[in-house]
Amino acid sequence: MPEAVAVDPVCVAGVDGCKAGWVAVFRWVGSNRASEVQIFPHFADLLASEHEPRKIAVDMPIGLPQRIGSNGRGPEKAVRPLLGMRQSTVFSIPARAAIYCEDYREACSAALAHSTPPKKVSKQAFHIFPKIREIDQLMTPELETRVYEVHPEVAFWRLNGQEPIAIPKKVKGSSYPAGLDARRDLLVQFGFVANFLDQKPPKGAARDDLMDAAVNAVIAERLLNGDAEPFPTDFGRDERGLRMAIWA
Template sequence: MPESAGTWVAGVDGCRAGWIAVLRNLSDPKNLKLQLFEHFADFLSFLPELKIIAVDMPIGLPNLLGPDGRGAEKAARKHLGMRQSSVFSVPSRAAVYEEDYRASCETSLKTSSPPRKVSKQCFYLFPKIREIDDLMTPELESRIYEVHPELAFWRLNGEAEMSMPKKVKSRANPSGLDLRRDLLVSKGLPKPFLDQKPPRGCGRDDLLDAAANSLIAERIFNRQAEPFPENYQRDGKGLRMAIWA
């Protein structure tokens, strides 16, 4: 079978080196690849065409943030128990486009009710959030979907949160990573593939997250996934604000 044949989907996670992706051929489950992309736009021009791109990055940014934040984060956290801290609160689009942390906090205070600042963890994601936001359109929503690894693992784990964290005190937790690897193996992904050394600038957690996202990409393609929240809203650009699993 030619490599381009079949139906290809991608599970994507941001990493220091760019974007790490697990590419899977749904027509040939043994045909999968781990590939590093420098720019998110490269996914759109990649051949074979990627029918679904499931990416762990916020898509759809509000102009003003209410008490509950983006509905997507609130809806996802409800299912994650001890893992809910992995879902960061995303501020307004104006705050995301500030390149200085203090300026971002000031803008966030002005565009949220009650006023709130920006977490440092979320601020470090802003360049990648902007990268997607700059090219995203409602028309691309048929291919590009926002996902979140911990919600993906929740779905794959029989709708139960993972019992151990991926990180402890900002360091990789091998037991938590092994737990996730074993769950992915139980869903048909090869253990040697998941245990391979990640590319430079990409961690083991990034690889496993991208793999989990690829399984959600398959669910999306097969119309088995659902958005969180179910009745999602759209932002000022007309983009849906929902996390899929």
């Protein structure tokens, strides 16, 4: 009989933005190796990680149109109907010109000038602009074989039998334990150990950041296995050729 060929385990990563930069949860497919969590000050540091993740699923918009129409950016429009009461977690993303403004009023002016009908920028979206810029400056069509845009609540929808988790994970800007516990219990069904998810997060990250990175890691594994789907299925590309789709 032919000798069995050993298959090396493959690393995938789920990533979420946090105060300290980026929190990544690593999973090894085809191995019993325990999941790991790590903070990276810059997204480029994650790309160069010694773990060499084959697929990286990150909760951050990738692919920025020059102009926003009445329905908004394609991925946000495609996933909002899936989430019911959780659809407010999907921020409206403006055109690239607004993303590159560091002043809120300037960002609103740029957004108004590059949208039909004219639309300003929400404060919540503006606060993540630096991280959107960070990824946008690194992304190329070639890098798309590793790096994919995801959204945690869409990921939980996928794992929860295509039903949104009704309980929020934040209430009035603060973590909501019941909502986080519900998400933890679901993630345990997908190979995570409860103690890993209940650990004190690394400095500069919160418990909801860790939970989001963990669910994104499950989607990264789905991407590796060819099981993830893009929203919208007929996704477009921006003027730099970058794919505009949320995967789950």
